[in-house]
Amino acid sequence: MVCDQPLRWQHQHGASIASCEHFLSPDAADLMFRQAQAWPHWRQHHISLFGRRVAEPRLGIWFADPGVHYRYSGRDCEPLAWPKCLLQLRRLLEASLQQRFNGVLCNRYRDGNDHMGWHSDDEPSLGGQPLIASVSLGAGRDFVLRRKDDHRHKISLHLQHGSLLLMAGTTQQCWQHALPRRRQLTQERINLTFRLLG
Numbered sequence: 001m002v003c004d005q006p007l008r009w010q011h012q013h014g015a016s017i018a019s020c021e022h023f024l025s026p027d028a029a030d031l032m033f034r035q036a037q038a039w040p041h042w043r044q045h046h047i048s049l050f051g052r053r054v055a056e057p058r059l060g061i062w063f064a065d066p067g068v069h070y071r072y073s074g075r076d077c078e079p080l081a082w083p084k085c086l087l088q089l090r091r092l093l094e095a096s097l098q099q100r101f102n103g104v105l106c107n108r109y110r111d112g113n114d115h116m117g118w119h120s121d122d123e124p125s126l127g128g129q130p131l132i133a134s135v136s137l138g139a140g141r142d143f144v145l146r147r148k149d150d151h152r153h154k155i156s157l158h159l160q161h162g163s164l165l166l167m168a169g170t171t172q173q174c175w176q177h178a179l180p181r182r183r184q185l186t187q188e189r190i191n192l193t194f195r196l197l198g
């Protein structure tokens with residue numbers, strides 16, 4: 001199940017990212033994807049944006065240790081208890097990265113219309129230099145980063161079924177990231193982003 005290649009870190013202008021294309025074996029990724037699709041907790045949430053209530057263009061779930069709330073864009077997510085398969089994945093990530101995680105934000109992009117706009121994972125509870133571990137399942141999607149101080153400077157990645165992406169160091173301070181809309185895409189993608197909240 002674990003990436004057998006060493007992680008290759010890229011460092012550019014404050015971004016520190018690494019990816020592993022085949023972190024999960026195809027069988028493990030398929031199984032995890034089916035299990036995640038079957039979770040009954042998927043909801044379309046609303047955030048407040050400039051005082052307006054807006055439906056997020058995706059479904060989400062926050063699984064975390066007891067008492068670990070996730071607050072962003074005016075939302076306060078109460079933690080749901082970890083499913084067994086995610087606890088296993090968390091232990092695997094913790095062992096291979098030597099980093100503790102206490103929550104996972106799961107996003108479900110039902111098709112290419114579902115997306116995520118430009119933002120940084122810079123909530124104070126994540127601390128100044130969070131390590132975020134993101135496992136992708138299902139349809140491959142483009143993932144883009146841009147420098148905060150120069151939007152022309154971008155990094156584009158394609159996140160495939162079973163892959164792992166890590167963002168660390170000052171990535172969230174210096175860069176934003178997004179998952180752009182891809183109108184032709186009819187398949188879904190589920191993304192599991194492991195975090196440590198203080």
Ligand SMILES: [Mn+2]
Pocket residue numbers: 119120121177
């Ligand atoms: Mn993010």
